[in-house]
Amino acid sequence: MDQEKITELLDREAIRDCLYRYCRGIDRADEAALRSAYWPDAHDNHGAYCGSAEGFIRSALVVFKTGPRNIHRITNVLIEFISQAEAAVESYFSAKQRGPDEDGEVRQMLLCGRYCDLFEKRQGQWRISERTVVYDWVEEQVPPAVPEAERFGRRQPIGAPRPVDAVYALAKHRIPPRHEAEVPSLGGDRRQGL
Template sequence: MRIIVHKARCQGHARCSARAPAVFKLDEAGYILPGDIDVANGEQLLAPDGVRSCPELALEIEDPPAARIVPDAILKPRTGVPEHLTTMEFATDPMEQAKITELLDREAIRDCLYRYCRGIDRADEAALRSAYWPDAHDNHGAYCGSAEGFIRFALGVFKTGPRNIHQITNILIEFINPAEAAVESYFTALQRGPDKDGEMRQMLLSGRYCDLFQRREGEWRIAERTVVYDWLEEQIPAAVLESERFGPRQPIGAPHPDDPVYALGKRRIASRGDAFSASERERRISGDDGL
């Protein structure tokens, strides 16, 4: 297996290395090293997952293997072969291959849904775009149209400095064929921001994302989305500033690229010993945090 590296596209998310660190080597800043990658046999199970995880499409499999490599432990038992063996070999049973492929596809779909949440909550345009195919359609409450139009709409909302928190649960994936899947995901969303008149509004929403996912060139993304609303509750926003409400509970979530998660991706988060003063560490250890 050979992986083509499009170095110029890399934004330092480091997701590929998190999935297959032996395959995807990063520089000190967390960016992929230049040069295409020849994947060793022992790493061919995880490498495709690392390729699919890149939201910037900076990685591409040149020659997908005819068969995936899997541990003996997940193959069907074979006469005379101890079950504790950990050597790697090609899985030749078509049924086993189908099961492995389906598991990888399911994980790729879930990862896409999570990228959407990061994109919409962290005002991360790249992550948001990575969840949709360019020709996708989105029926999203007040908005109905192309996914590109929804992204432009979201970018306008991001400029108002809203507070968004999206959580996804109950992900049900039903494959229509090898390249399409019907996916229902329950969501809970807390949204706070100014309305068109500048008045601060806060809403608690619950519902479902009903998505048609399509697999193109080995990658799963949303092709069609309909947002179904099952609960809506308008809340009274807090009158005080966030810095007052959160108090010592720091850091507070922030938009891209200032949120701590992006420093984590680039290996830049300071140790806890560096992040807090001695008095702050003592207070936290004593439990005076009002959790």
């Protein structure tokens, strides 16, 4: 395989990694991860928000303080190189978002669509320079009335913001082991509810 093809494969993987950092940033209320997905001068057309990526990040930081629960998934990533330093990237997303609205009432939404991004490679790094979010599906859902502790039960740990979430302990190799003695027998198949 020639060097040009190897560079292209590495670039594709760096772009995917950037998309995943964006999801971690939003879902785990991780400001550093979110900022690392955008160039400082980037522009974001994100539904109700249209402006600088910095403005979008600042608005996300306000939402983070409300303790929302977000889950983003990215699939069907199509990367088309415009040049060695630019790529047009379409990636499908599905996002479940739950949190309080302006009146403090908890809302839950299922959003599906596509991130249409212009990526730029600067100083060896790929990041978003322009983003347009295209919505293909929006569905307001009834949020669960049962508290999380009751709903999740023994399915622990549950997702949490940075630095509490288990992924941050993983990076430091400190996830506490779960011993069989700590998990009461459910009887039957232990894979139930996975």
